[in-house]
Amino acid sequence: MIASLSGAVQHVGLDRAVIEVGGIGVLVYTTPRTASGLRTGAQASLATTLVVREDSLTLYGFDTSGERDTFETVQTVSGVGPRIALAMLAVLSPDEVARAVGAGDVTALTKVPGIGRKGAERLVLELRDKIGHVPGADAGAPSAAAGWQSQVTEALVGLGYTSKQADVAVDRVTPALGADPAVADALRAALRELGR
Template identity: 65%
Template sequence: MIASLHGTVQHVGLDQVVVEVGGVGLLTHTTPGTAAALRIGGSATLSTTLVVREDALTLYGFGTADERDLFELVQTVSGVGPRIALAMLAVASPDQIRAAIAGGDVAALVKTPGIGKKGAERIVLELKDKVGPLVAADAADTAPAPTGTGHGQVSEALIGLGWSAKQADDAVAKVTAADPSLTEVSDLLRAALRQLGPS
């Protein structure tokens, strides 16, 4: 198991990064928030988990070990795979997810694309006693990445996380109308995720 990696950032996408470790570039899937905190040429330290399938080895990276641990925990529930687990962390913080599970807040959980009412109820039932105590986290301690403008890029990232094209476009339109000063892709993406996610 690859539990963490530390190296130089070679590429930053909206939901994935490439980190060079010992001369090898490792493609690491991550949340938009984690990707936005990294800079090309800068140093990165990520907590990671390697998902092994018959046809692929996929590395997922997180800004904190807490995010990684929750990513792994929610996948113990039948029907929750890496894509849904990553989308949960893109929509809400680990503490928000734990609070929703501990409190049986199905409405908050179904805001993640790919999770229906029955799936949310199953997550609550299976994990209510396993989520552990809430951890005080530093909210939004990352700076926006200077990635330029592009509503299309934000919509594509949201669609990649599981929302429909209409949901993605509507969210981008709403946050742009509410705050026209949002021009950076990472800022737009964060605002759109807040719009789509639990309040």
């Protein structure tokens, strides 16, 4: 998979750009917000994902790896393809998607073109354990702590725990770890907590 792309911007459209990489112009589809930040002739670096279909290879580019990860995750829901996933990121930021899914906010999700009420309910149902946790949502925690906490939570969810289990484990180990522990140490502590 092509995970990132860097080079000179040759062309910018409303929802796409052409970036020169090693003498080759690569077409990258993106959100209007990302496209608006690109300038012809300037250097650009995008987090990317390659969508392989029977009849095409399509590259999608994003400002951040968080946007790319959200794009990939929402496509795990049946009926959601790259176009709807890209439309979702054009309307909502990754944090807003996570908040809407975590809170079951169907109204926010139906603002996305192509997503009706039933589709929004399916998104909430299928994604709640995958992206329902909002990084940094712990009120009053220092920003460094929010950073390691979200990384550990994400790692635990990736290992198969639910967002709720991961949140509880991280909350329980936080007082003993201090403000800015190593993420690996925090993950080990959270896994020990979950093993009890």
